[in-house]
Amino acid sequence: MIPPDKIKADNYRYIVAEQDGLSVGYGSLDIDKGLLAATFVDPSVARQGIGRTIAEELQSIAQDNGIHLLKTYASLNAAGFYEQLGFQKQDCVDVGGESGPDIPSVLMEKQL
Structure with a gap:
C-alpha cells in the first residue's frame, strides 16, 4: 500500500492498495466530517482482505486525528461488509446529488 501520509489533500486522507504493481483498491477519509468516504476493491481481487485492511487503516487514521465516532454511507450491497467491521446501521438514506441519481x-x- 502507498502510505497514507504520501496521499492527502486538505481534510482528506487516501489509501491505495497495490498488488503486483497494480492498484487494486482505495479508500478515503474525510477528517473534518469523521466520514469514511469510500472503500473500493477491484472485484477481481475481492475477498482477499484488501477492503478490510484499507478500512482498518482509515479507522486508525481517524483515531489518530481525534475522531471518536466514524460514519459512512454504505451502498446496500456493502452494508454487511461494514457490519463485519463493527459499524451499526443508523438510517436508510438516498445519497446522490445534482450530478447524478x-x-x-x-x-x-x-465508535472508535
Whole structure:
C-alpha cells in the first residue's frame, strides 16, 4: 500500500492498495466530517482482505486525528461488509446529488 501520509489533500486522507504493481483498491477519509468516504476493491481481487485492511487503516487514521465516532454511507450491497467491521446501521438514506441519481444507502456509525 502507498502510505497514507504520501496521499492527502486538505481534510482528506487516501489509501491505495497495490498488488503486483497494480492498484487494486482505495479508500478515503474525510477528517473534518469523521466520514469514511469510500472503500473500493477491484472485484477481481475481492475477498482477499484488501477492503478490510484499507478500512482498518482509515479507522486508525481517524483515531489518530481525534475522531471518536466514524460514519459512512454504505451502498446496500456493502452494508454487511461494514457490519463485519463493527459499524451499526443508523438510517436508510438516498445519497446522490445534482450530478447524478440518488442511490439507496445506509448511514452507518462506529465508535472508535
